[in-house]
Amino acid sequence: MTTEWAVVAAAGQFTLDARNSGELTFTVSNPGRAPDTVVFDVAPGEGGQRAWFTVAEPQRVVPGQGSVSFLVRLAVPAGTPPRRYDMTGFAYSANTAPEESSRSSGRVTYDVQAVVPPKRTPWPWLAAAAALVLVVAGVVVWLVSRDGEPPAPPPRAEVVTVEAESLVSGAAVESTGVKAEVVAQPNCCGVTWSGDAQLFFQGRAVGDRVTVTVNLPVDGTWRFSTVRTTSYDYANTVFLVDGRQVGEPFFGFTPTVVRTDWIDVATLTLVKGPHQVTLAVVGKTQGTDRYYAGVDQLRFTQLLQP
Incomplete structure:
Protein backbone atom coordinates (compact mmCIF):
# COMPACT_ATOMS: atom_id res chain seq x y z
CA MET A 1 0.00 0.00 0.00
CA VAL A 112 17.47 37.07 -4.25
CA GLN A 113 18.99 40.51 -3.72
CA ALA A 114 21.88 42.05 -5.61
CA VAL A 115 25.01 41.76 -3.48
CA VAL A 116 26.81 45.11 -3.51
CA PRO A 117 30.41 45.06 -2.22
CA PRO A 118 30.97 47.55 0.62
CA LYS A 119 32.39 50.87 -0.43
CA ARG A 120 35.75 51.68 1.02
CA THR A 121 37.26 55.13 1.28
CA PRO A 122 40.61 55.03 -0.50
CA TRP A 123 43.67 56.14 1.36
CA PRO A 124 45.25 59.36 0.00
CA TRP A 125 48.22 57.45 -1.33
CA LEU A 126 45.88 55.15 -3.26
CA ALA A 127 44.24 58.16 -4.89
CA ALA A 128 47.67 59.54 -5.81
CA ALA A 129 48.70 56.18 -7.24
CA ALA A 130 45.51 56.02 -9.29
CA ALA A 131 46.18 59.50 -10.65
CA LEU A 132 49.72 58.45 -11.60
CA VAL A 133 48.39 55.38 -13.42
CA LEU A 134 46.03 57.59 -15.42
CA VAL A 135 48.88 59.92 -16.37
CA VAL A 136 51.10 57.03 -17.46
CA ALA A 137 48.24 55.49 -19.43
CA GLY A 138 47.60 58.78 -21.16
CA VAL A 139 51.27 59.08 -22.14
CA VAL A 140 51.29 55.53 -23.49
CA VAL A 141 48.15 56.16 -25.56
CA TRP A 142 49.66 59.40 -26.93
CA LEU A 143 52.92 57.68 -27.83
CA VAL A 144 51.12 54.85 -29.57
CA SER A 145 48.65 57.03 -31.43
CA ARG A 146 50.75 60.09 -32.28
CA ASP A 147 51.46 58.72 -35.75
CA GLY A 148 47.73 58.67 -36.44
CA GLU A 149 47.29 54.95 -35.65
CA PRO A 150 44.78 54.27 -32.84
CA PRO A 151 45.78 51.66 -30.25
CA ALA A 152 44.73 48.11 -31.03
CA PRO A 153 41.50 47.11 -29.28
CA PRO A 154 41.74 44.35 -26.68
CA PRO A 155 40.94 40.86 -27.97
CA ARG A 156 37.31 39.71 -27.62
CA ALA A 157 36.35 36.30 -26.36
CA GLU A 158 34.43 34.11 -28.78
CA VAL A 159 31.06 32.82 -27.61
CA VAL A 160 29.31 29.97 -29.44
CA THR A 161 25.68 29.50 -28.35
CA VAL A 162 23.63 26.80 -30.05
CA GLU A 163 19.94 25.95 -29.81
CA ALA A 164 20.21 22.23 -29.09
CA GLU A 165 17.05 21.38 -31.06
CA SER A 166 18.73 22.80 -34.20
CA LEU A 167 21.21 19.89 -34.02
CA VAL A 168 18.61 17.11 -34.04
CA SER A 169 18.66 16.57 -37.82
CA GLY A 170 22.37 15.70 -37.74
CA ALA A 171 22.37 13.82 -34.44
CA ALA A 172 23.56 10.22 -34.09
CA VAL A 173 21.74 7.95 -31.62
CA GLU A 174 23.20 4.78 -30.09
CA SER A 175 20.93 2.29 -28.28
CA THR A 176 21.83 -0.67 -26.09
CA GLY A 177 18.48 -2.41 -26.55
CA VAL A 178 15.10 -0.91 -27.42
CA LYS A 179 15.64 1.80 -30.01
CA ALA A 180 16.21 5.25 -28.50
CA GLU A 181 15.14 8.38 -30.36
CA VAL A 182 15.86 12.11 -30.42
CA VAL A 183 13.38 14.79 -31.50
CA ALA A 184 12.89 18.54 -31.36
CA GLN A 185 10.18 18.99 -28.73
CA PRO A 186 8.10 22.20 -28.79
CA ASN A 187 7.11 24.06 -25.61
CA CYS A 188 5.03 21.92 -23.30
CA CYS A 189 4.09 21.14 -19.74
CA GLY A 190 4.12 24.79 -18.68
CA VAL A 191 7.74 25.31 -19.77
CA THR A 192 8.95 27.72 -22.46
CA TRP A 193 12.34 26.84 -23.92
CA SER A 194 14.71 29.18 -25.72
CA GLY A 195 13.74 29.08 -29.39
CA ASP A 196 10.42 27.51 -28.27
CA ALA A 197 11.85 23.97 -28.40
CA GLN A 198 14.42 21.63 -26.88
CA LEU A 199 16.44 18.58 -27.91
CA PHE A 200 14.42 15.73 -26.36
CA PHE A 201 16.34 12.44 -26.05
CA GLN A 202 14.13 9.43 -25.48
CA GLY A 203 16.58 6.93 -24.03
CA ARG A 204 15.46 3.44 -23.00
CA ALA A 205 18.39 2.06 -21.00
CA VAL A 206 21.67 2.89 -19.32
CA GLY A 207 24.29 3.40 -22.03
CA ASP A 208 21.94 4.97 -24.58
CA ARG A 209 23.43 8.15 -26.02
CA VAL A 210 23.01 10.91 -28.59
CA THR A 211 25.86 12.78 -30.28
CA VAL A 212 25.76 16.18 -31.99
CA THR A 213 28.44 18.30 -33.66
CA VAL A 214 29.44 21.81 -32.58
CA ASN A 215 31.97 23.91 -34.54
CA LEU A 216 34.42 26.21 -32.74
CA PRO A 217 35.97 29.15 -34.60
CA VAL A 218 39.44 29.23 -32.98
CA ASP A 219 41.83 27.19 -30.87
CA GLY A 220 41.56 27.99 -27.17
CA THR A 221 40.39 27.28 -23.66
CA TRP A 222 36.60 27.04 -23.52
CA ARG A 223 34.02 26.94 -20.75
CA PHE A 224 31.28 24.48 -21.73
CA SER A 225 27.83 25.16 -20.24
CA THR A 226 24.26 24.08 -20.93
CA VAL A 227 20.61 24.75 -20.13
CA ARG A 228 18.92 21.48 -19.18
CA THR A 229 15.45 20.14 -18.42
CA THR A 230 14.37 17.88 -15.56
CA SER A 231 11.18 15.84 -15.13
CA TYR A 232 9.70 12.77 -13.42
CA ASP A 233 10.88 10.37 -16.16
CA TYR A 234 14.28 11.96 -16.89
CA ALA A 235 17.51 10.03 -16.35
CA ASN A 236 20.91 10.84 -14.89
CA THR A 237 23.31 11.76 -17.68
CA VAL A 238 26.87 12.84 -18.40
CA PHE A 239 28.43 14.77 -21.26
CA LEU A 240 31.37 13.58 -23.35
CA VAL A 241 33.33 15.83 -25.69
CA ASP A 242 35.19 14.01 -28.44
CA GLY A 243 34.66 10.75 -26.55
CA ARG A 244 35.99 11.93 -23.18
CA GLN A 245 33.67 12.45 -20.21
CA VAL A 246 33.58 16.03 -18.92
CA GLY A 247 31.98 17.29 -15.73
CA GLU A 248 29.88 15.48 -13.14
CA PRO A 249 26.65 13.47 -13.64
CA PHE A 250 23.49 15.55 -13.99
CA PHE A 251 20.49 14.28 -12.00
CA GLY A 252 17.40 14.55 -14.17
CA PHE A 253 14.54 13.76 -11.77
CA THR A 254 12.05 16.35 -10.50
CA PRO A 255 8.32 15.73 -9.91
CA THR A 256 7.40 18.30 -12.59
CA VAL A 257 9.04 19.63 -15.75
CA VAL A 258 11.64 22.30 -14.93
CA ARG A 259 13.98 24.29 -17.18
CA THR A 260 17.29 25.03 -15.45
CA ASP A 261 19.43 28.14 -15.67
CA TRP A 262 22.85 27.95 -17.33
CA ILE A 263 24.94 25.18 -15.76
CA ASP A 264 28.73 25.14 -16.16
CA VAL A 265 29.85 21.64 -17.15
CA ALA A 266 33.62 21.86 -17.61
CA THR A 267 36.56 23.92 -18.87
CA LEU A 268 38.27 22.39 -21.91
CA THR A 269 41.18 23.03 -24.24
CA LEU A 270 39.87 22.56 -27.78
CA VAL A 271 41.14 23.26 -31.28
CA LYS A 272 39.33 25.07 -34.06
CA GLY A 273 36.80 23.00 -35.99
CA PRO A 274 34.06 20.41 -35.34
CA HIS A 275 33.72 18.64 -32.00
CA GLN A 276 31.48 15.75 -31.01
CA VAL A 277 29.29 16.47 -27.97
CA THR A 278 27.65 13.32 -26.56
CA LEU A 279 24.88 13.05 -23.96
CA ALA A 280 25.00 9.59 -22.33
CA VAL A 281 22.59 7.93 -19.88
CA VAL A 282 24.31 6.63 -16.73
CA GLY A 283 21.35 5.82 -14.46
CA LYS A 284 18.11 7.08 -12.88
CA THR A 285 16.61 7.66 -9.44
CA GLN A 286 13.02 6.54 -10.13
CA GLY A 287 11.27 3.33 -11.13
CA THR A 288 10.41 3.75 -14.81
CA ASP A 289 11.40 2.24 -18.14
CA ARG A 290 12.12 5.73 -19.49
CA TYR A 291 15.59 7.21 -19.52
CA TYR A 292 14.71 10.58 -21.03
CA ALA A 293 16.79 13.77 -21.13
CA GLY A 294 16.35 17.29 -22.41
CA VAL A 295 18.83 19.94 -23.55
CA ASP A 296 17.68 23.46 -24.36
CA GLN A 297 20.96 25.20 -25.26
CA LEU A 298 24.71 24.55 -25.50
CA ARG A 299 27.34 27.25 -25.05
CA PHE A 300 31.12 27.38 -25.47
CA THR A 301 32.73 30.56 -24.08
CA GLN A 302 36.36 31.25 -24.87
CA LEU A 303 38.49 32.09 -21.83
CA LEU A 304 41.21 34.60 -22.76
CA GLN A 305 44.56 34.54 -21.06
CA PRO A 306 45.23 37.66 -18.92
Whole structure:
Protein backbone atom coordinates (compact mmCIF):
# COMPACT_ATOMS: atom_id res chain seq x y z
CA MET A 1 0.00 0.00 0.00
CA THR A 2 1.37 3.41 -0.99
CA THR A 3 1.92 5.90 1.81
CA GLU A 4 0.02 9.15 1.25
CA TRP A 5 2.72 11.47 2.52
CA ALA A 6 1.85 15.01 3.59
CA VAL A 7 4.53 17.69 3.07
CA VAL A 8 4.24 21.10 4.72
CA ALA A 9 6.73 23.97 4.74
CA ALA A 10 7.19 25.95 7.95
CA ALA A 11 6.65 29.17 5.96
CA GLY A 12 5.77 30.24 2.46
CA GLN A 13 9.10 31.97 1.93
CA PHE A 14 12.77 31.59 2.77
CA THR A 15 14.18 34.56 4.69
CA LEU A 16 17.58 35.25 3.17
CA ASP A 17 20.44 37.15 4.78
CA ALA A 18 22.75 39.68 3.10
CA ARG A 19 24.65 36.81 1.46
CA ASN A 20 21.42 35.33 0.04
CA SER A 21 21.54 32.35 2.41
CA GLY A 22 18.75 30.98 4.57
CA GLU A 23 17.10 27.94 6.15
CA LEU A 24 13.58 26.52 6.20
CA THR A 25 12.06 23.44 7.82
CA PHE A 26 9.74 21.05 5.99
CA THR A 27 7.60 18.56 7.92
CA VAL A 28 6.68 15.20 6.37
CA SER A 29 3.82 13.26 7.96
CA ASN A 30 2.87 9.59 7.62
CA PRO A 31 -0.94 9.27 8.01
CA GLY A 32 -0.85 5.47 7.82
CA ARG A 33 -0.47 3.05 10.72
CA ALA A 34 2.65 1.27 9.43
CA PRO A 35 6.11 2.87 9.56
CA ASP A 36 7.72 3.75 6.23
CA THR A 37 11.05 5.14 5.05
CA VAL A 38 10.74 8.50 3.35
CA VAL A 39 13.13 10.29 0.99
CA PHE A 40 12.92 14.08 0.98
CA ASP A 41 14.26 16.29 -1.80
CA VAL A 42 13.67 19.70 -3.33
CA ALA A 43 12.64 20.77 -6.83
CA PRO A 44 13.88 24.23 -7.85
CA GLY A 45 11.61 26.39 -9.96
CA GLU A 46 12.59 28.11 -13.20
CA GLY A 47 16.01 29.74 -12.97
CA GLY A 48 16.94 27.96 -9.73
CA GLN A 49 19.43 25.12 -9.37
CA ARG A 50 19.36 22.01 -7.18
CA ALA A 51 22.96 22.65 -6.16
CA TRP A 52 21.83 25.72 -4.20
CA PHE A 53 19.99 23.51 -1.69
CA THR A 54 21.26 21.15 1.00
CA VAL A 55 18.96 18.71 2.82
CA ALA A 56 20.09 17.42 6.19
CA GLU A 57 19.56 13.62 6.48
CA PRO A 58 17.29 13.30 3.42
CA GLN A 59 16.21 9.69 4.16
CA ARG A 60 14.52 8.69 7.43
CA VAL A 61 12.04 6.26 8.93
CA VAL A 62 8.69 7.84 9.81
CA PRO A 63 6.52 5.96 12.36
CA GLY A 64 2.88 5.31 11.63
CA GLN A 65 0.80 8.46 12.19
CA GLY A 66 4.05 10.26 12.98
CA SER A 67 6.12 12.97 11.31
CA VAL A 68 9.71 14.11 10.86
CA SER A 69 11.24 17.47 10.01
CA PHE A 70 13.86 18.17 7.36
CA LEU A 71 16.08 21.24 7.49
CA VAL A 72 16.73 22.72 4.04
CA ARG A 73 19.60 25.15 3.67
CA LEU A 74 19.66 27.54 0.72
CA ALA A 75 22.84 29.29 -0.48
CA VAL A 76 22.44 31.30 -3.68
CA PRO A 77 25.81 31.90 -5.40
CA ALA A 78 27.08 35.40 -6.06
CA GLY A 79 26.21 36.75 -9.48
CA THR A 80 22.73 35.20 -9.58
CA PRO A 81 20.27 37.65 -11.18
CA PRO A 82 18.26 39.36 -8.43
CA ARG A 83 14.55 38.49 -8.56
CA ARG A 84 11.98 36.22 -6.94
CA TYR A 85 12.57 32.47 -7.33
CA ASP A 86 10.59 29.50 -6.08
CA MET A 87 10.93 25.84 -5.13
CA THR A 88 8.92 22.95 -3.72
CA GLY A 89 9.80 20.18 -1.31
CA PHE A 90 8.71 16.64 -2.14
CA ALA A 91 8.75 13.29 -0.39
CA TYR A 92 8.40 9.71 -1.58
CA SER A 93 8.74 6.21 -0.15
CA ALA A 94 12.24 4.78 -0.45
CA ASN A 95 10.92 1.38 -1.57
CA THR A 96 8.68 2.67 -4.38
CA ALA A 97 9.15 4.66 -7.56
CA PRO A 98 9.00 8.42 -6.86
CA GLU A 99 6.24 8.97 -9.41
CA GLU A 100 4.05 6.47 -7.55
CA SER A 101 4.29 7.92 -4.04
CA SER A 102 5.70 11.43 -4.44
CA ARG A 103 3.85 14.24 -2.68
CA SER A 104 4.86 17.90 -2.82
CA SER A 105 4.59 20.90 -0.55
CA GLY A 106 3.12 24.17 -1.68
CA ARG A 107 5.28 26.59 -3.64
CA VAL A 108 7.91 28.34 -1.49
CA THR A 109 9.48 31.57 -2.72
CA TYR A 110 12.74 33.38 -1.98
CA ASP A 111 13.88 36.85 -3.04
CA VAL A 112 17.47 37.07 -4.25
CA GLN A 113 18.99 40.51 -3.72
CA ALA A 114 21.88 42.05 -5.61
CA VAL A 115 25.01 41.76 -3.48
CA VAL A 116 26.81 45.11 -3.51
CA PRO A 117 30.41 45.06 -2.22
CA PRO A 118 30.97 47.55 0.62
CA LYS A 119 32.39 50.87 -0.43
CA ARG A 120 35.75 51.68 1.02
CA THR A 121 37.26 55.13 1.28
CA PRO A 122 40.61 55.03 -0.50
CA TRP A 123 43.67 56.14 1.36
CA PRO A 124 45.25 59.36 0.00
CA TRP A 125 48.22 57.45 -1.33
CA LEU A 126 45.88 55.15 -3.26
CA ALA A 127 44.24 58.16 -4.89
CA ALA A 128 47.67 59.54 -5.81
CA ALA A 129 48.70 56.18 -7.24
CA ALA A 130 45.51 56.02 -9.29
CA ALA A 131 46.18 59.50 -10.65
CA LEU A 132 49.72 58.45 -11.60
CA VAL A 133 48.39 55.38 -13.42
CA LEU A 134 46.03 57.59 -15.42
CA VAL A 135 48.88 59.92 -16.37
CA VAL A 136 51.10 57.03 -17.46
CA ALA A 137 48.24 55.49 -19.43
CA GLY A 138 47.60 58.78 -21.16
CA VAL A 139 51.27 59.08 -22.14
CA VAL A 140 51.29 55.53 -23.49
CA VAL A 141 48.15 56.16 -25.56
CA TRP A 142 49.66 59.40 -26.93
CA LEU A 143 52.92 57.68 -27.83
CA VAL A 144 51.12 54.85 -29.57
CA SER A 145 48.65 57.03 -31.43
CA ARG A 146 50.75 60.09 -32.28
CA ASP A 147 51.46 58.72 -35.75
CA GLY A 148 47.73 58.67 -36.44
CA GLU A 149 47.29 54.95 -35.65
CA PRO A 150 44.78 54.27 -32.84
CA PRO A 151 45.78 51.66 -30.25
CA ALA A 152 44.73 48.11 -31.03
CA PRO A 153 41.50 47.11 -29.28
CA PRO A 154 41.74 44.35 -26.68
CA PRO A 155 40.94 40.86 -27.97
CA ARG A 156 37.31 39.71 -27.62
CA ALA A 157 36.35 36.30 -26.36
CA GLU A 158 34.43 34.11 -28.78
CA VAL A 159 31.06 32.82 -27.61
CA VAL A 160 29.31 29.97 -29.44
CA THR A 161 25.68 29.50 -28.35
CA VAL A 162 23.63 26.80 -30.05
CA GLU A 163 19.94 25.95 -29.81
CA ALA A 164 20.21 22.23 -29.09
CA GLU A 165 17.05 21.38 -31.06
CA SER A 166 18.73 22.80 -34.20
CA LEU A 167 21.21 19.89 -34.02
CA VAL A 168 18.61 17.11 -34.04
CA SER A 169 18.66 16.57 -37.82
CA GLY A 170 22.37 15.70 -37.74
CA ALA A 171 22.37 13.82 -34.44
CA ALA A 172 23.56 10.22 -34.09
CA VAL A 173 21.74 7.95 -31.62
CA GLU A 174 23.20 4.78 -30.09
CA SER A 175 20.93 2.29 -28.28
CA THR A 176 21.83 -0.67 -26.09
CA GLY A 177 18.48 -2.41 -26.55
CA VAL A 178 15.10 -0.91 -27.42
CA LYS A 179 15.64 1.80 -30.01
CA ALA A 180 16.21 5.25 -28.50
CA GLU A 181 15.14 8.38 -30.36
CA VAL A 182 15.86 12.11 -30.42
CA VAL A 183 13.38 14.79 -31.50
CA ALA A 184 12.89 18.54 -31.36
CA GLN A 185 10.18 18.99 -28.73
CA PRO A 186 8.10 22.20 -28.79
CA ASN A 187 7.11 24.06 -25.61
CA CYS A 188 5.03 21.92 -23.30
CA CYS A 189 4.09 21.14 -19.74
CA GLY A 190 4.12 24.79 -18.68
CA VAL A 191 7.74 25.31 -19.77
CA THR A 192 8.95 27.72 -22.46
CA TRP A 193 12.34 26.84 -23.92
CA SER A 194 14.71 29.18 -25.72
CA GLY A 195 13.74 29.08 -29.39
CA ASP A 196 10.42 27.51 -28.27
CA ALA A 197 11.85 23.97 -28.40
CA GLN A 198 14.42 21.63 -26.88
CA LEU A 199 16.44 18.58 -27.91
CA PHE A 200 14.42 15.73 -26.36
CA PHE A 201 16.34 12.44 -26.05
CA GLN A 202 14.13 9.43 -25.48
CA GLY A 203 16.58 6.93 -24.03
CA ARG A 204 15.46 3.44 -23.00
CA ALA A 205 18.39 2.06 -21.00
CA VAL A 206 21.67 2.89 -19.32
CA GLY A 207 24.29 3.40 -22.03
CA ASP A 208 21.94 4.97 -24.58
CA ARG A 209 23.43 8.15 -26.02
CA VAL A 210 23.01 10.91 -28.59
CA THR A 211 25.86 12.78 -30.28
CA VAL A 212 25.76 16.18 -31.99
CA THR A 213 28.44 18.30 -33.66
CA VAL A 214 29.44 21.81 -32.58
CA ASN A 215 31.97 23.91 -34.54
CA LEU A 216 34.42 26.21 -32.74
CA PRO A 217 35.97 29.15 -34.60
CA VAL A 218 39.44 29.23 -32.98
CA ASP A 219 41.83 27.19 -30.87
CA GLY A 220 41.56 27.99 -27.17
CA THR A 221 40.39 27.28 -23.66
CA TRP A 222 36.60 27.04 -23.52
CA ARG A 223 34.02 26.94 -20.75
CA PHE A 224 31.28 24.48 -21.73
CA SER A 225 27.83 25.16 -20.24
CA THR A 226 24.26 24.08 -20.93
CA VAL A 227 20.61 24.75 -20.13
CA ARG A 228 18.92 21.48 -19.18
CA THR A 229 15.45 20.14 -18.42
CA THR A 230 14.37 17.88 -15.56
CA SER A 231 11.18 15.84 -15.13
CA TYR A 232 9.70 12.77 -13.42
CA ASP A 233 10.88 10.37 -16.16
CA TYR A 234 14.28 11.96 -16.89
CA ALA A 235 17.51 10.03 -16.35
CA ASN A 236 20.91 10.84 -14.89
CA THR A 237 23.31 11.76 -17.68
CA VAL A 238 26.87 12.84 -18.40
CA PHE A 239 28.43 14.77 -21.26
CA LEU A 240 31.37 13.58 -23.35
CA VAL A 241 33.33 15.83 -25.69
CA ASP A 242 35.19 14.01 -28.44
CA GLY A 243 34.66 10.75 -26.55
CA ARG A 244 35.99 11.93 -23.18
CA GLN A 245 33.67 12.45 -20.21
CA VAL A 246 33.58 16.03 -18.92
CA GLY A 247 31.98 17.29 -15.73
CA GLU A 248 29.88 15.48 -13.14
CA PRO A 249 26.65 13.47 -13.64
CA PHE A 250 23.49 15.55 -13.99
CA PHE A 251 20.49 14.28 -12.00
CA GLY A 252 17.40 14.55 -14.17
CA PHE A 253 14.54 13.76 -11.77
CA THR A 254 12.05 16.35 -10.50
CA PRO A 255 8.32 15.73 -9.91
CA THR A 256 7.40 18.30 -12.59
CA VAL A 257 9.04 19.63 -15.75
CA VAL A 258 11.64 22.30 -14.93
CA ARG A 259 13.98 24.29 -17.18
CA THR A 260 17.29 25.03 -15.45
CA ASP A 261 19.43 28.14 -15.67
CA TRP A 262 22.85 27.95 -17.33
CA ILE A 263 24.94 25.18 -15.76
CA ASP A 264 28.73 25.14 -16.16
CA VAL A 265 29.85 21.64 -17.15
CA ALA A 266 33.62 21.86 -17.61
CA THR A 267 36.56 23.92 -18.87
CA LEU A 268 38.27 22.39 -21.91
CA THR A 269 41.18 23.03 -24.24
CA LEU A 270 39.87 22.56 -27.78
CA VAL A 271 41.14 23.26 -31.28
CA LYS A 272 39.33 25.07 -34.06
CA GLY A 273 36.80 23.00 -35.99
CA PRO A 274 34.06 20.41 -35.34
CA HIS A 275 33.72 18.64 -32.00
CA GLN A 276 31.48 15.75 -31.01
CA VAL A 277 29.29 16.47 -27.97
CA THR A 278 27.65 13.32 -26.56
CA LEU A 279 24.88 13.05 -23.96
CA ALA A 280 25.00 9.59 -22.33
CA VAL A 281 22.59 7.93 -19.88
CA VAL A 282 24.31 6.63 -16.73
CA GLY A 283 21.35 5.82 -14.46
CA LYS A 284 18.11 7.08 -12.88
CA THR A 285 16.61 7.66 -9.44
CA GLN A 286 13.02 6.54 -10.13
CA GLY A 287 11.27 3.33 -11.13
CA THR A 288 10.41 3.75 -14.81
CA ASP A 289 11.40 2.24 -18.14
CA ARG A 290 12.12 5.73 -19.49
CA TYR A 291 15.59 7.21 -19.52
CA TYR A 292 14.71 10.58 -21.03
CA ALA A 293 16.79 13.77 -21.13
CA GLY A 294 16.35 17.29 -22.41
CA VAL A 295 18.83 19.94 -23.55
CA ASP A 296 17.68 23.46 -24.36
CA GLN A 297 20.96 25.20 -25.26
CA LEU A 298 24.71 24.55 -25.50
CA ARG A 299 27.34 27.25 -25.05
CA PHE A 300 31.12 27.38 -25.47
CA THR A 301 32.73 30.56 -24.08
CA GLN A 302 36.36 31.25 -24.87
CA LEU A 303 38.49 32.09 -21.83
CA LEU A 304 41.21 34.60 -22.76
CA GLN A 305 44.56 34.54 -21.06
CA PRO A 306 45.23 37.66 -18.92
